[in-house]
Amino acid sequence: MAAVAVAAALSLTTVWAPAQVARAQAVRDTVTESLSQRLFPLLDALGRDPAALNVLQARPEVATMLRARFDRRAACGTDLGCVAQAMIWTDGEAQVLAAAVPGRGMDDGPAAQAGREIAGINTIVRTYGLGQVPSYPGIDGAGTLDPQEARARLQAAAWLARTPRANSVQALDPSLDFALALLDAADRRDAISYAPLTGGLNAPAFRHAGGLDWKRYRYSALIVTGVGPEVEGMPLSPYGKYHVRLAAQRFAAGDAPFLIITGGHAHPRATPFAEAEEMRRALIERYGVPAEAIVIEPHARHTTTNLRNASRLLMAMGAPLDKATLIICNPDQSAMIESPDFVKRNDRELGYQPGAIGPRVSSTELEFRPSPLSARVDPRDPLDP
Structure with missing residues (x-):
């Protein structure tokens, strides 16, 4: 149905962007800026470095490619569907830009990022x-x-992509800001919710981690995965309640200083409940687990990203990555995590393994050593990059 509605909207025409808007003063938009930094760290950094941006634009192969993209957009005239399609980067265009963009700090280099x-x-x-x-x-x-709402979102995105924004790469190409405007219009700013994760509900645990002697514990953390409810208005699924009981039981043994509770606003779509928040509440209210022992990871919507995002939090806490963690979940999910199919799924969806699966401790407990590759940002999942 969404595709039909959008197709109907694209049959309408309107102005691509008023000329006077393009001459407006660039201003900061803190929400778009935060989304840009989170989703597109390499390109966003380029927008903050005018000198590097000028050098990049001056490269003959880049200038030729960008001119072709400009001409393609200009040829669309007032056709919004054509404008949106013209924002798409072809494989050849992507290769030219990726080969030329400067950058450092990425594990597999700036071209891959x-x-x-x-x-x-x-x-x-x-x-x-x-x-x-x-x-x-x-x-x-x-x-x-x-159709009217679909058209409004496309038109607003087209205008915003041409309205100057400070610290942006609009001077290079408007497609990044066009994409950010579409996400914002859909109210899917999930990637920057709860920021920074070192504060808020996680502040007590991060303070506790600052002076922690990790050698005292068998595991650096217990990672508790989510299993979202499928019922509208349900904050915590039956499986989630089971995971909470397992987590409280294992934490009481004293083998780990922290519980990392992972699960975002996943099921059903656009639910107001984050699994991690709801499981945290249950651990504190029902089982008396202290807040300083709980770290929430409220973004993951899949088991692959449960483990990836938990690994990121462990890195942020200063936990030794060569120390094992323990994954706590129901027997079916635990068996799936241990299976060859899960390895293939990580390769397919992430492009790497978020860590190494270790020995099985019980039907609900599986050792896991996080990988630093989990720090890699990938906006192909714009809700949880």
Whole structure:
């Protein structure tokens, strides 16, 4: 239905962008800026470095490619569907830009990171602008839109992409800001919710981690995975309640200083409840687990990212990555995590393994050593990069 609505919207025409808007003073938009930094760290950094941006634009192969993209957008005239499609980067264009973008600090180099970020722009435009069905339609995407709303989002994104924003790469290409505007229009700012994760509900645990002697414990943390409810209005699923009991029971043994509770706003789509928050509440209220022992990870919507995001939090806490953690979950999910199919799924969806699965301790407990590769940002999942 979403694709049908968008198709109807695209049959309408309007002005691509008023000329006077393009001459406006650049201002900071803190929400868009935060989304840009979170989803597109490499390209965002380029927007904050005018000198590097000028050097990049002056490269002949880049200038030729950018001119072709400009001409393609200009040829669309007032056709919004054409404008959105023109924002998509072709494989050849992506290769030219990725090969030329400067950067450092990425585990596999700036070209690979630039490639992921360009692919992320394409994913957002296709999903939130052109009505393409996302990989997980039950929990992702914009949902069903009527034609008027679909048109309004495309038009607003087109205008915003041309309205100057401070610290942006609009001077290079407007597609990044077009994608960010589409996400914002859909109210899918999930990637920057709860920021910073070192504060808020996690502040007591991070303070506790600061002076911790990790050698005192067998495990650096117990990672408790989520299993979201499928019922509208249900804050915590039956499986989630079982996971909470298992977690409280294992924590009482004293083998780990922290519980990392992972699970975002997953099921059903756009639910107001984050699994991690609800499980944290149950651990404190029902089982008396102290707040300083609980770290929430409220973004993951899949088991793959449960483990990836938990690994990121362990790195942020200063936990030794060569020390094992213990994954706590129901027997079926635990067996799935241990299976060869899960290895293949990580390779397919993440491009790497978020850590190494270790020995099985029980039917509900599996050792896991996190990998530093989990720090890699990938906006092809714009809700949890």
